[in-house]
Amino acid sequence: xxxxxxxxxxxxxxxxxxxxxxxxxxxxxxxxxxxxxxxxxxxxxxxxxxxxxxxxxxxxxxxxxxxxxxxxxxxxxxxxxxxxxxxxxxxxxxxxxxxxxxxxxxxxxxxxxxxxxxxxxxxxxxxxxxxxxxxxxxxxxxxxxxxxxxxxxxxxxxxxxxxxxxxxxxxxxx
Amino acid sequence: xxxxxxxxxxxxxxxxxxxxxxxxxxxxxxxxxxxxxxxxxxxxxxxxxxxxxxxxxxxxxxxxxxxxxxxxxxxxxxxxxxxxxxxxxxxxxxxxxxxxxxxxxxxxxxxxxxxxxxxxxxxxxxxxxxxxxxxxxxxxxxxxxxxxxxxxxxxxxxxxxxxxxxxxxxxxxxxxxxxxxxxxxxxxxxxxxxxxxxxxxxxxxxxxxxxxxxxxxxxxxxxxxxxxxxxxxxxxxxxxxxxxxxxxxxxxxxxxxxxxxxxxxxxxxxxxxxxxxxxxxxxxxxxxxxxxxxxxxxxxxxxxxxxxxxxxxxxxxxxxxxxxxxxxxxxxxxxxxxxxxxxxxxxxxxxxxxxxxxxxxxxxxxxxxxxxxxxxxxxxxxxxxxxxxxxxxxxxxxxxxxxxxxxxxxxxxxxxxxxxxxxxxxxxxxxxx
Amino acid sequence: xxxxxxxxxxxxxxxxxxxxxxxxxxxxxxxxxxxxxxxxxxxxxxxxxxxxxxxxxxxxxxxxxxxxxxxxxxxxxxxxxxxxxxxxxxxxxxxxxxxxxxxxxxxxxxxxxxxxxxxxxxxxxxxxxxxxxxxxxxxxxxxxxxxxxxxxxxxxxxxxxxxxxxxxxxxxxxxxxxxxxxxxxxxxxxxxxxxxxxxxxxxxxxxxxxxxxxxxxxxxxxxxxxxxxxxxxxxxxxxxxxxxxxxxxxxxxxxxxxxxxxxxxxxxxxxxxxxxxxxxxxxxxxxxxxxxxxxxxxxxxxxxxxx
Ligand SMILES: [Zn+2]
Ligand SMILES: [Zn+2]
Numbered sequence: 081x082x083x084x085x086x087x088x089x090x091x092x093x094x095x096x097x098x099x100x101x102x103x104x105x106x107x108x109x110x111x112x113x114x115x116x117x118x119x120x121x122x123x124x125x126x127x128x129x130x131x132x133x134x135x136x137x138x139x140x141x142x143x144x145x146x147x148x149x150x151x152x153x154x155x156x157x158x159x160x161x162x163x164x165x166x167x168x169x170x171x172x173x174x175x176x177x178x179x180x181x182x183x184x185x186x187x188x189x190x191x192x193x194x195x196x197x198x199x200x201x202x203x204x205x206x207x208x209x210x211x212x213x214x215x216x217x218x219x220x221x222x223x224x225x226x227x228x229x230x231x232x233x234x235x236x237x238x239x240x241x242x243x244x245x246x247x248x249x250x251x252x253x254x
Numbered sequence: 255x256x257x258x259x260x261x262x263x264x265x266x267x268x269x270x271x272x273x274x275x276x277x278x279x280x281x282x283x284x285x286x287x288x289x290x291x292x293x294x295x296x297x298x299x300x301x302x303x304x305x306x307x308x309x310x311x312x313x314x315x316x317x318x319x320x321x322x323x324x325x326x327x328x329x330x331x332x333x334x335x336x337x338x339x340x341x342x343x344x345x346x347x348x349x350x351x352x353x354x355x356x357x358x359x360x361x362x363x364x365x366x367x368x369x370x371x372x373x374x375x376x377x378x379x380x381x382x383x384x385x386x387x388x389x390x391x392x393x394x395x396x397x398x399x400x401x402x403x404x405x406x407x408x409x410x411x412x413x414x415x416x417x418x419x420x421x422x423x424x425x426x427x428x429x430x431x432x433x434x435x436x437x438x439x440x441x442x443x444x445x446x447x448x449x450x451x452x453x454x455x456x457x458x459x460x461x462x463x464x465x466x467x468x469x470x471x472x473x474x475x476x477x478x479x480x481x482x483x484x485x486x487x488x489x490x491x492x493x494x495x496x497x498x499x500x501x502x503x504x505x506x507x508x509x510x511x512x513x514x515x516x517x518x519x520x521x522x523x524x525x526x527x528x529x530x531x532x533x534x535x536x537x538x539x540x541x542x543x544x545x546x547x548x549x550x551x552x553x554x555x556x557x558x559x560x561x562x563x564x565x566x567x568x569x570x571x572x573x574x575x576x577x578x579x580x581x582x583x584x585x586x587x588x589x590x591x592x593x594x595x596x597x598x599x600x601x602x603x604x605x606x607x608x609x610x611x612x613x614x615x616x617x618x619x620x621x622x623x624x625x626x627x628x629x630x631x632x633x634x635x636x637x638x639x640x641x642x643x644x645x646x647x648x649x650x651x652x653x654x655x656x657x658x659x660x661x662x663x664x665x666x667x668x669x670x671x672x673x674x675x676x677x678x679x680x681x682x683x684x685x686x687x
Numbered sequence: 688x689x690x691x692x693x694x695x696x697x698x699x700x701x702x703x704x705x706x707x708x709x710x711x712x713x714x715x716x717x718x719x720x721x722x723x724x725x726x727x728x729x730x731x732x733x734x735x736x737x738x739x740x741x742x743x744x745x746x747x748x749x750x751x752x753x754x755x756x757x758x759x760x761x762x763x764x765x766x767x768x769x770x771x772x773x774x775x776x777x778x779x780x781x782x783x784x785x786x787x788x789x790x791x792x793x794x795x796x797x798x799x800x801x802x803x804x805x806x807x808x809x810x811x812x813x814x815x816x817x818x819x820x821x822x823x824x825x826x827x828x829x830x831x832x833x834x835x836x837x838x839x840x841x842x843x844x845x846x847x848x849x850x851x852x853x854x855x856x857x858x859x860x861x862x863x864x865x866x867x868x869x870x871x872x873x874x875x876x877x878x879x880x881x882x883x884x885x886x887x888x889x890x891x892x893x894x895x896x897x898x899x900x901x902x903x904x905x906x907x908x909x910x911x912x913x914x915x916x917x918x919x920x921x922x923x924x925x926x927x928x929x930x931x932x933x934x935x936x937x938x939x940x941x942x943x944x945x946x947x948x949x950x951x952x953x954x955x956x957x958x959x960x961x962x963x964x965x966x967x968x969x970x971x972x973x974x975x976x977x978x979x980x981x982x983x984x985x986x987x988x989x990x991x992x993x994x
Contacts (some may be wrong), residue, residue, distance in 0.1 A: 464797055
């Protein structure tokens, strides 16, 4: 029986709160850009960017990042991850990049994402925003902005779905 | 030593026999045959004192087969096959007489090579060996070999098999000269300029595989030429390994017109498989002439059925495993055929193409007649060469278990239903389970 | 998603979904090639061997660069065909290379079927970089990719392949790939070089180039091997160009926005006029760039198939 972690309203609230936290931490939205990790992070990043833009009164650049080619599980996975588009149509060197993902788990995806970002340019800083932090880190990685901390067991999975994919916004524990 | 073979179905077309009966062998010769359908009432053979009783109930008892076309490889290519292993493979296949082609190293183009082969055969051979001499020295197509001297030494026919005599004048002279010995010339029909380095049948498959094709016409042009030359000269022509519809038609027409002394052979692979066997570059299906189309297979069966094709021979061409393992273009042509001869040929009987008698005619009676030897019959007094064939068995061809050194066959893994269980050759009984 | 085989030996062995996956993946790699840092760590620790029995700087370089951009180690192993006949057997060479720890073996050979043979005999992934007159699958895939960039869909396009079809592995791979993806293929050339038997595969054959080019969306030219001249395939290159050379005038029979392609290297003035090769319909240089992306995609996807 899946357990609901976040509903539509919760997610909406978290995005608003995060936008304020990001603005506060960076003292405004100057030099700020968002990069969402394919695929869930991409939706979140776009929503966050809108919110941030509203607060800061300017358009926040937002891109999506595919990390398939940077993953470290080559030897153990069963088949190749699908290579999706990376679209970062702006210069990131000397910008502050906020990486956005839906779920933070082992930290390996974030490690891959940081490598991928570094290959695109040399940002002045990288920060991390996640909707759900479910624990069980295998690398020394910590999110700067967390929507909700959820204690989980390793057997469980956290699934986040988005309206952009034609589903109702929600996060569930299975 | 007295051997009695009982209750088998004895087939001896040379004497018009096909019936259940008994057969007695004494001192390496057929002593007596009694079957229900024997012409003339013979007595039930003496059964007392047999040192060996063989129960052949439900099995065929055939004269040992005569294979007109075998490559024994010795001398020179002993890593592919030897006279010892080749004749052992023959016996395993129910064959008790083999004619061996001269493309050895040195070529059998002079009497000393012929004598070497015969000496080796009598020392180590498991069956009769009849050498075929080269038509031209070194099979180069330039100068006639000493055919008459080789004939005296024991060659029963002449051939440059493996390569054709491309020069028409040379072929004409050879046919004319062969009349001195009254022996057949066996022609490997291939227009080399047209086959031009091809490695399989020409058609859609060769194009899609990117392999150079050999059109059927490369064979047919030479069949037509040789028939014309046989007509011109009156020499005896035997056409080796017919593989195409067009060749069958040419031989049929020639026989009908009665203009030339021509006989023809085909091989089991040409009525059992098509070019599809090449599949994804299977070198074991590389053979020359190449496996052809379905319509050719059908035409060859028709040719066997109506008597256009006189002989089924194996063109047993063993090769070393390493030679067939690699680039298709570089792999040598040939199929190790002795041990699937009966299994594949019996399918013709099952399909109604040939009767049992017809099959024995094509594989024993006719070839013996063509080379003029006293084989292929179970007549009392004849040498006791025979094979007992189980036709009710079902077995999977296992090339790895071939007696021959050549394991190269596209029929590996095929399920066949006939094979010899006993072959008696040179007075020895060979038995298999 | 995965390919079904550990090897890419022929286009005939692929279905439309395999081809679709490769093209989609290639799009991701084309992205990478547009960046300042053109290298990704996807296949770090893997070893790629270029086993070339036939000289080909272009194809070898393209594969080498593709492998390097995926972070594999690349070893070039060139053997001259003449030494092969006498020397070490193909199988022994391949087994040796495998024993050295090669994960991917890219092979080019002048005999058809060699890639197939190696794929059957080796645990490593085998990529056919051209075998005899059989196939050259990555060339066809990069051609499809190039077409797809310019035309909405491959399905329904009319494609003319012009030249020495009989001896062209490029033509054959393209014919299979295009047919699989729903394009209509025409083969144009002298009857000595266009085997009639191919009609059985549902392609149309023309010896009259003006007729064959009518209303086509794509014109794929093939390289004419000079050594065919004087062997009876055609009398001279002059006569060949007159009948089957692609001139601006001839190209005008095709659709206005027709693409002109050539796998290279070109014989200008033999099969293609310079005006056409350099004209605005030509996508010949795109083909080269796309070759890299497509080969990266192939290597990446094959590495994911567990043997
Ligand atoms: Zn022959
Ligand atoms: Zn032969």
